[in-house]
Amino acid sequence: MISIESHVKEIERVAAGECSQRDSPVVQSWLRCVNDYKLDPANAQDAYIVPHAQLREHQEQAESLIRISRAGLAALFDQIAADDYVLLLSDARGVAVDYLGHPRLDRDLRRAGLYLGAEWSESRAGTCAVGACLVGRQPVVIHQDDHFDPTHTGLTCTAAPIFDTRGELAAVLDISQLTSPVAKTSQRLALHLAKATARRIEMANLVARTDDEWILRLSRTLDFLDTAPDAAISLDGAGRITGLTAGGLEALARSLKFSVDAPQTLIGQPISTLFDIGIDDMPSFMRGNPAGERLLHAHGEPLVFASAMSPAQSQNQSQNSAVTAKRSPRADALASMSHGDATMRALQQRAAKLAVRHIPILIQGETGSGKEVLARAIHQTCNEGGRFVAVNCAAIPEHLIESELFGYVANAFTGAARKGRTGLIESAHGGTLFLDEIGDMPLSLQTRLLRVLSENEVVPVGGVDPRRVELRLVSATHQALKTLVAEGRFREDLYYRLNAATLSLPALRERNDFDNLLMGVLADLGGRYKEDYRVEPNAWRLLRQYSWPGNLREMRNALDVASALSDDGLICVRHLPEAIRKPAAANKPDLLRQLEECEGNVSALARRLGVNRSTVHRWLRQCRNDRVEH
Ligand SMILES: Nc1ncnc2c1ncn2[C@@H]1O[C@H](COP(=O)(O)OP(=O)(O)OP(=O)(O)O)[C@@H](O)[C@H]1O
Numbered sequence: 001m002i003s004i005e006s007h008v009k010e011i012e013r014v015a016a017g018e019c020s021q022r023d024s025p026v027v028q029s030w031l032r033c034v035n036d037y038k039l040d041p042a043n044a045q046d047a048y049i050v051p052h053a054q055l056r057e058h059q060e061q062a063e064s065l066i067r068i069s070r071a072g073l074a075a076l077f078d079q080i081a082a083d084d085y086v087l088l089l090s091d092a093r094g095v096a097v098d099y100l101g102h103p104r105l106d107r108d109l110r111r112a113g114l115y116l117g118a119e120w121s122e123s124r125a126g127t128c129a130v131g132a133c134l135v136g137r138q139p140v141v142i143h144q145d146d147h148f149d150p151t152h153t154g155l156t157c158t159a160a161p162i163f164d165t166r167g168e169l170a171a172v173l174d175i176s177q178l179t180s181p182v183a184k185t186s187q188r189l190a191l192h193l194a195k196a197t198a199r200r201i202e203m204a205n206l207v208a209r210t211d212d213e214w215i216l217r218l219s220r221t222l223d224f225l226d227t228a229p230d231a232a233i234s235l236d237g238a239g240r241i242t243g244l245t246a247g248g249l250e251a252l253a254r255s256l257k258f259s260v261d262a263p264q265t266l267i268g269q270p271i272s273t274l275f276d277i278g279i280d281d282m283p284s285f286m287r288g289n290p291a292g293e294r295l296l297h298a299h300g301e302p303l304v305f306a307s308a309m310s311p312a313q314s315q316n317q318s319q320n321s322a323v324t325a326k327r328s329p330r331a332d333a334l335a336s337m338s339h340g341d342a343t344m345r346a347l348q349q350r351a352a353k354l355a356v357r358h359i360p361i362l363i364q365g366e367t368g369s370g371k372e373v374l375a376r377a378i379h380q381t382c383n384e385g386g387r388f389v390a391v392n393c394a395a396i397p398e399h400l401i402e403s404e405l406f407g408y409v410a411n412a413f414t415g416a417a418r419k420g421r422t423g424l425i426e427s428a429h430g431g432t433l434f435l436d437e438i439g440d441m442p443l444s445l446q447t448r449l450l451r452v453l454s455e456n457e458v459v460p461v462g463g464v465d466p467r468r469v470e471l472r473l474v475s476a477t478h479q480a481l482k483t484l485v486a487e488g489r490f491r492e493d494l495y496y497r498l499n500a501a502t503l504s505l506p507a508l509r510e511r512n513d514f515d516n517l518l519m520g521v522l523a524d525l526g527g528r529y530k531e532d533y534r535v536e537p538n539a540w541r542l543l544r545q546y547s548w549p550g551n552l553r554e555m556r557n558a559l560d561v562a563s564a565l566s567d568d569g570l571i572c573v574r575h576l577p578e579a580i581r582k583p584a585a586a587n588k589p590d591l592l593r594q595l596e597e598c599e600g601n602v603s604a605l606a607r608r609l610g611v612n613r614s615t616v617h618r619w620l621r622q623c624r625n626d627r628v629e630h
Pocket residue numbers: 336337338365366367368369370371372373374436478517520521552553556
């Protein structure tokens with residue numbers, strides 16, 4: 001080790017502009033220490049450990065990152081503990097908020113500042129790995145007398161940055177030793193391990209924070225594509241980048257020589273900014289597709305292997321991660337309704353609040369959009385022990401509906417049961433009465449229903465004594481009740497009574513969680529028929545493009561049939577119902593006509609259709625294939 005005097009002299013020479021053999025990050029840091037922070041290398045300072053209360057504050061702010069990092073840090077520590085390495089996780093201000101070191105070295109580590117609460121910002125500690133990494137945003141080794149302050153020149157420290165999912169520097173992982181060989185190359189393995197662990201932490205963080213989005217994992221080689229990718233990007237339903245593993249992405253870009261200038265600026269951009277793909281292409285990058293075809297191109301050039309995780313899969317993974325809060329049973333019943341669609345999520349929250357009160361709820365939505373499923377979820381959400389009684393007002397003959405609903409007393413009318421019969425309203429006592437197709441309820445019964453709602457009493461047909469009922473009324477309709485009111489077919493007072501709390505279910509074509517719903521239905525079918533169903537990319541595209549007039553019911557039925565016809569669980573275009581296969585053929589001349597209108601300019605056509613170029617190319621290719629097939 002060189003003397004303090006010659007160390008100080010070397011720094012002074014560098015500060016005066018002399019060339020140096022030191023690595024560039026070291027020289028840059030020394031210059032900052034002298035010029036910006038006005039530090040004096042001759043003035044040795046002990047390591048600084050922040051007071052306990054301040055450390056708590058730093059830890060609280062970094063809480064979720066600490067939790068997510070823990071498994072990665074522990075695995076890394078297992079590999080290097082035998083060599084007396086210590087691990088520090090520092091926050092963006094350079095304070096060590098987590099620490100793994102050998103208890104045997106506790107006293108020495110604390111004195112050296114390789115300890116919980118140590119502050120390693122460059123302005124306080126001079127050139128050090130954590131500080132230089134925070135400023136340079138790159139992995140760095142600060143070995144022995146690379147350190148600025150003579151107090152630290154015995155240490156070797158290697159640091160790698162950890163970025164949050166929006167590309168902001170969130171923390172630094174540091175691997176340090178109190179004593180080490182003189183050669184800086186001795187730390188190569190430490191550098192490799194620090195970088196790899198930082199990448200894993202970024203990946204775990206992205207998965208934990210991604211709820212209902214696609215995750216695209218990227219790797220230079222096929223071998224680790226699914227298990228330990230180099231980088232990952234999360235995408236919303238429109239194909240915009242919502243998150244990324246910035247450190248991994250930058251390193252990948254550097255090694256493959258494509259440019260990612262500032263990962264933060266990619267947030268909100270379409271994925272086509274980076275690669276020649278759009279959101280429609282995601283299914284073809286999922287596991288199960290030939291690995292050799294999962295290759296991303298930039299400007300037509302093959303670049304990197306990709307593996308896509310559907311929103312349902314990423315949701316599963318994030319739920320498995322430690323950061324996800326446990327759902328309440330109430331949220332669970334309703335949560336299965338929404339798979340990431342914003343309208344559905346808002347509706348789900350509204351439903352959860354309404355469900356706890358006995359306010360009549362009216363559900364509106366097209367046929368098959370899930371009105372009964374929602375009604376059942378509301379019932380389950382706060383099941384107080386009573387039954388869920390569903391009545392389809394359109395399916396019961398008008399002359400029977402009154403006695404079915406209200407029940408009747410003994411011998412109330414000819415043909416009535418001798419002992420009388422309890423009506424459906426009464427049997428829902430303590431539970432939920434679901435009146436489907438309420439718009440079809442005869443006017444006379446609407447009056448009686450109104451009475452039940454306002455007085456919590458039901459009078460059976462032929463009876464005089466009211467019976468008390470406490471129930472939650474949920475009604476549903478696909479008709480515009482207001483129009484029925486205007487036409488005199490629905491009582492205005494009942495309409496306002498029911499309309500106080502309306503939940504409007506979006507049609508399937510309006511939802512942007514289609515991929516998730518589809519995966520969910522496939523998983524359901526898979527569970528039922530003990531098969532792992534997959535959808536071939538072209539078939540998936542057609543399913544996505546179809547307008548689904550019959551909504552979720554139609555989707556379930558289509559997939560039920562397609563899965564039954566599939567070979568080895570792979571659903572292809574030919575397994576889909578004709579109505580779904582047809583539009584592509586019907587659109588073909590239209591696509592070609594539109595291309596002509598755009599004078600053959602694919603980019604212009606892509607802009608007109610609101611999709612990216614590669615999607616148009618694919619559609620055109622499909623048109624050509626179809627032509628050959630027919
Ligand atoms: N969130 C969902 N996820 C998956 N499948 C669903 C979902 N919601 C509804 N479904 C399925 O869609 C089908 C129709 O649901 P439901 O009967 O609730 O619709 P509806 O709106 O009440 O229909 P209708 O107006 O014809 O009475 C059912 O097979 C149901 O399983």
